[in-house]
Amino acid sequence: MRPNKATDSEVIDLKKEAAFNELVRKVRKDTFGKGPERIHTTFVENMAITKMQGNFTPTEKFIAQTPEGKQMVHSARTHMIKKLYENHVPDGMEELCGSKLVHLFTDVKVEEDVAISVFIFENSIEQG
Numbered sequence: 123m124r125p126n127k128a129t130d131s132e133v134i135d136l137k138k139e140a141a142f143n144e145l146v147r148k149v150r151k152d153t154f155g156k157g158p159e160r161i162h163t164t165f166v167e168n169m170a171i172t173k174m175q176g177n178f179t180p181t182e183k184f185i186a187q188t189p190e191g192k193q194m195v196h197s198a199r200t201h202m203i204k205k206l207y208e209n210h211v212p213d214g215m216e217e218l219c220g221s222k223l224v225h226l227f228t229d230v231k232v233e234e235d236v237a238i239s240v241f242i243f244e245n246s247i248e249q250g
Contacts, residue, residue, distance in 0.1 A: 220248035
């Protein structure tokens with residue numbers, strides 16, 4: 123094997139991460155009207171850890187200019203996503219990961235427009 127050449131397993135893992143990112147991006151775009159500009163997911167055991175940057179719409183950015191507005195944007199973003207996933211796991215997510223989604227932890231730092239979600243699955247996520 124040549125140095126710096128990805129193994130078949132690494133290529134499959136990258137494709138899985140890219141597919142997972144697109145599922146998450148679509149949910150956020152469909153829910154809020156805008157998906158994250160940058161998104162990165164790492165799979166660890168039974169968790170998918172997703173970091174998203176550039177999440178907010180121009181309206182949310184305007185609202186977040188006051189302390190009350192920041193709290194409103196934070197609350198809306200975190201509670202809506204949690205409720206959405208409680209009601210319906212996005213089509214294809216559990217199939218992609220090979221396991222049932224059991225918990226979602228999510229938070230957003232409004233000042234920096236960065237969000238993180240930790241998806242906890244019932245079993246270890248199938249790797250390539």
